[in-house]
Amino acid sequence: MTFIRGLAAGVLLAGAAVGLASPASADPTAGEYTATIIDPGATQEKGPWRWNLLPCGQDCVHLAAGSGPGWDLHRQGSVWTGTDAANFTVILDNDSLVATMVEPGLPNVVVGLTKNG
Numbered sequence: 001m002t003f004i005r006g007l008a009a010g011v012l013l014a015g016a017a018v019g020l021a022s023p024a025s026a027d028p029t030a031g032e033y034t035a036t037i038i039d040p041g042a043t044q045e046k047g048p049w050r051w052n053l054l055p056c057g058q059d060c061v062h063l064a065a066g067s068g069p070g071w072d073l074h075r076q077g078s079v080w081t082g083t084d085a086a087n088f089t090v091i092l093d094n095d096s097l098v099a100t101m102v103e104p105g106l107p108n109v110v111v112g113l114t115k116n117g
Contacts, residue, residue: 028053028061028080028094033113035065038098041107051113063090 059075071082
């Protein structure tokens with residue numbers, strides 16, 4: 001199943017939502033996050049896992065999760081979205097840090113992020 005690449009390596013896009021201490025309009029803080037599954041969709045994964053958010057330009061953050069290439073997420077209002085070459089989309093809510101992973105034809109996986117450190 002291609003829904004969550006990296007399952008074989010023990011990595012899943014996952015999470016439980018906790019907001020950042022920064023203002024709601026601010027970009028997510030770069031750094032390491034703990035991702036914990038809120039709704040596993042069709043997966044049986046439980047997490048937690050580590051994700052990294054890295055700046056990649058104006059209104060752009062790179063989400064690195066596991067050994068794959070990750071996603072460049074671009075701001076669209078109060079959400080960050082990015083789609084990879086396999087049409088796997090990540091939507092990250094800026095205010096709640098809840099991410100939704102969307103792969104066509106499969107139930108969404110919902111995760112949240114908690115900033116480490």
